[in-house]
Every structure is written in C-alpha cells, then in structure tokens.
Amino acid sequence: MKIFDLPTPALIADADLIAENMLHMEEILRGKPIRLRPHYKSHKCAALANRQIASGAIGMTCAKLSEAEDLIFSGVGDVLIANQVAEPAKICRLALLAGMCRLTVCIDDIENAKALSRAAAYVGSTIHCLVEYDIGMNRCGLRTAEEYLETARAVTRLPNLRYDGIQAYAGYASHMVSWEERVEATRGNERKVAALADALRASGMEPAVVSGGSTGTAEIKAGGSVYTELQAGSYLFMDSTYRHLDIPFRNSLFVLATAVSCHQDAVILDVGVKGLGADQEDPILLDRAGERIPGRIELNEEHLKLFDSGWHPSVGEKAFVIPGHCCSTVNLYDWLYLYRGDAVAERIPVTARGKSQ
Numbered sequence: 146m147k148i149f150d151l152p153t154p155a156l157i158a159d160a161d162l163i164a165e166n167m168l169h170m171e172e173i174l175r176g177k178p179i180r181l182r183p184h185y186k187s188h189k190c191a192a193l194a195n196r197q198i199a200s201g202a203i204g205m206t207c208a209k210l211s212e213a214e215d216l217i218f219s220g221v222g223d224v225l226i227a228n229q230v231a232e233p234a235k236i237c238r239l240a241l242l243a244g245m246c247r248l249t250v251c252i253d254d255i256e257n258a259k260a261l262s263r264a265a266a267y268v269g270s271t272i273h274c275l276v277e278y279d280i281g282m283n284r285c286g287l288r289t290a291e292e293y294l295e296t297a298r299a300v301t302r303l304p305n306l307r308y309d310g311i312q313a314y315a316g317y318a319s320h321m322v323s324w325e326e327r328v329e330a331t332r333g334n335e336r337k338v339a340a341l342a343d344a345l346r347a348s349g350m351e352p353a354v355v356s357g358g359s360t361g362t363a364e365i366k367a368g369g370s371v372y373t374e375l376q377a378g379s380y381l382f383m384d385s386t387y388r389h390l391d392i393p394f395r396n397s398l399f400v401l402a403t404a405v406s407c408h409q410d411a412v413i414l415d416v417g418v419k420g421l422g423a424d425q426e427d428p429i430l431l432d433r434a435g436e437r438i439p440g441r442i443e444l445n446e447e448h449l450k451l452f453d454s455g456w457h458p459s460v461g462e463k464a465f466v467i468p469g470h471c472c473s474t475v476n477l478y479d480w481l482y483l484y485r486g487d488a489v490a491e492r493i494p495v496t497a498r499g500k501s502q
C-alpha cells in the first residue's frame with residue numbers, strides 16, 4: 146500500500162528517520178553516566194516504547210497513570226510517572242501496578258506520600274518515589290531545599306515507599322534556540338539540583354536517581370551532569386517548534402493531508418486542530434516531493450487554510466504537514482503508519498491515545 150492511498154488526515158512517520166533519530170540519541174549518550182528514559186507522551190505507541198527499550202533505554206517516563214497502565218500491560222518493566230497522583234482510586238490502581246513492575250511516581254506533599262504508603266502497604270507492593278524539585282517551571286515540585294529535605298525525609302520513613310531521588314524538569318530551557326542561552330539555563334539548573342543532591346547526602350539521603358531533561362538539552366546533559374536519567378521524548382519525531390534548534394534530530398513525523406478546495410488566493414487542506422496539535426508553533430507544509438510550501442497558515446477545526454503560497458495544487462493533491470507539536474498531535478490519532486519511500490511498512494496502534502487520566 147502507498148501512503149498516498151491512505152485516507153487523510155493520516156499520521157505517518159518515516160521509519161528510517163525514526164531509526165536515525167534513535168541512533169543519534171544513542172550516540173549522544175554512549176559511554177556517559179546519564180541513561181535514556183524516553184517520555185511516552187511524544188509517541189504513545191507501546192510498540193515504539195518497547196523498541197526504545199530494546200535499543201538501550203532503561204525504562205519509560207510517562208505523564209499519566211493511564212499511560213503507565215498502557216506501558217505496563219504491554220510488558221514494559223520499569224516506568225516513571227513524572228507527575229503526582231492524588232486521587233484515592235488512582236492511588237489504589239498505582240499501588241496494584243507497583244506489584245507488577247518497578248513503578249516510580251513523583252511526590253511533593255507529605256499527606257500524598259502517606260496515602261501512597263497506606264495503599265502500597267495494603268496490597269503488599271513497594272512504590273518507588275522521586276521527590277520533585279521545582280527548578281523554575283512553577284508547577285509541581287517543592288520550591289525550597291528545606292521543604293524538599295523535609296518531604297524526602299518523610300518518604301524515607303514511610304512503609305512500602307522507597308525514596309530513590311530527585312525529579313527536576315525545566316521545560317522552558319528545552320526550546321531556547323540559542324545554544325549559548327540553552328547551555329547557560331541548563332547549567333544554572335544543574336547547579337541548583339547539584340546543591341540539593343549535596344544537601345541530601347549531608348542529611349544521609351543518597352539521591353541514587355536524578356531524572357529530567359529533554360530533547361533540547363540532551364547534548365548539554367551528556368557533556369557532564371548531575372542527572373542520571375534523561376527524559377527526552379520529541380527526539381524520535383521532532384516537530385516545527387523543535388526544528389529551529391541546531392540538534393542532530395530530523396522531522397520524521399507528518400500528517401498527510403489532502404487539498405480539498407483550491408482557489409486563486411487560498412488552498413484548503415482537510416486537517417485542522419482536530420488533526421494537528423495547535424498548542425505550539427504553526428505547522429510547516431511540504432509538497433509530495435518534500436519541498437517546503439511557503440505561505441501563511443490559519444487552522445480551523447477541520448481545515449488548514451493556506452494563503453499567499455504560490456502553490457497551486459489540484460483538488461485531491463497531497464501535502465506533508467510537519468506538526469507544530471508532535472506530542473499533542475499523536476494524541477489525535479488511532480494509528481501511526483510507518484513508511485519507507487512511499488510504501489506503508491507498518492501500521493502501529495497509538496495505544497495511549499486519549500489516555501489523559
């Protein structure tokens with residue numbers, strides 16, 4: 146089957162470019178003390194997670210309990226939920242899952258840790274814990290080293306919990322286009338986390354794991370870091386937002402779309418925000434030959450309107466759309482088609498599609 150015969154919009158990815166991106170990440174981290182724990186949110190395909198692990202990743206990171214379930218039921222044996230799980234029913238599910246594999250969750254609240262401990266004690270499992278430190282995201286995580294030490298201490302004393310170390314993620318540094326600014330922001334964060342790790346050791350709590358980092362900071366962290374795990378996700382697919390950075394990964398993910406209405410001043414494609422994550426930059430259009438199509442883009446619910454482009458397709462002609470954000474785009478599709486040349490090589494279910502609880 147040819148990709149151009151797929152009903153559109155279709156989520157497609159170049160199988161060889163995915164393999165190249167995986168190889169580049171392996172090369173960046175080879176021989177370094179930091180190991181890859183890829184973020185699941187970027188592809189949400191259990192089959193791809195298992196391939197990442199087969200090629201050296203130590204386990205997976207995910208954002209949600211339902212994503213963790215998806216990974217664990219597909220056979221992944223080491224999962225980090227890089228988030229807090231606060232509702233009682235979810236805590237019970239988490240405690241049960243922790244009896245099936247090595248499962249780690251983030252904590253920034255002592256009462257939450259007590260609830261996790263009670264649930265794990267009841268079902269007889271052990272929940273691994275990273276206490277989260279806020280390094281400038283202003284979302285989850287403890288804001289000061291003092292609060293951090295108090296919470297970590299509490300976790301070490303609670304039955305059926307194991308304190309493993311630190312979660313600290315700084316997404317704002319990931320997309321800084323200037324290498325110098327990215328290095329400066331990342332090194333500044335590293336210093337904060339290293340100071341916390343020293344304070345933990347001085348208090349008798351060894352942070353065996355320090356987890357965080359991204360596609361944009363991978364090379365910086367590989368150059369020397371307090372981090373032991375890299376949570377990069379987008380490197381496999383990339384998107385138009387990451388495309389600005391001078392990093393060795395290439396766009397492998399596209400939404401194949403069809404021109405459905407063609408005018409002198411505009412071309413209308415059959416994909417809108419229900420088929421393209423629109424939370425970051427505008428998508429980029431390529432023609433069938435892979436050449437960039439210029440123009441101004443507007444996204445409606447089901448349509449992409451292209452103005453001032455100089456591209457004059459016939460109705461029915463296809464275009465490759467590089468999504469603005471790969472992670473929010475894959476979540477909109479049931480299937481990912483891997484292709485080589487113009488032939489579909491494999492159809493992979495997006496098993497964690499919509500798993501946002």
Ligand SMILES: Cc1ncc(COP(=O)(O)O)c(C=O)c1O
Nearest residue numbers: 227314319359360376377378379
């Ligand atoms: C907790 C966490 N870790 C890691 C990442 C890195 O992802 P990426 O490599 O796609 O930038 C993210 C991205 O949002 C994240 O939220």
